[in-house]
Amino acid sequence: MIYALNFDWLTNLLAILFVVAxxxxxxxxxxxxxxxxxxxxGLAVMAIELFLKPAFDMAL
Incomplete structure (x- = not known):
């Protein structure tokens, strides 16, 4: 469950993609x-992390 809610790797990947782009x-x-x-x-991933992660944390 820890890996499912960890968005750090995806954020880093999108930052690298942004620099390459x-x-x-x-x-x-x-x-x-x-x-x-x-x-x-990148904005979509940050919005998902901001709005959905607290809901999952409260549900646990």
Whole structure:
């Protein structure tokens, strides 16, 4: 159960993806599409962690 509610690895993975997307967009893409999508995924993970994790902790 500890591993199921641990979002740290996913947050770190999305941070690495965001940096890679920024580097790629700076070189090849003029609109920054990958950077915006990586940032949106990061915000979604943070929202899941913020809103769902306390509910699971209270249910235990």
């Amino acid at each position: 920024c580097l790629y967009d700076a070189r090849y893409d003029e609109y920054g599409t990958l950077t915006l999508s990586a940032a949106a995924m």
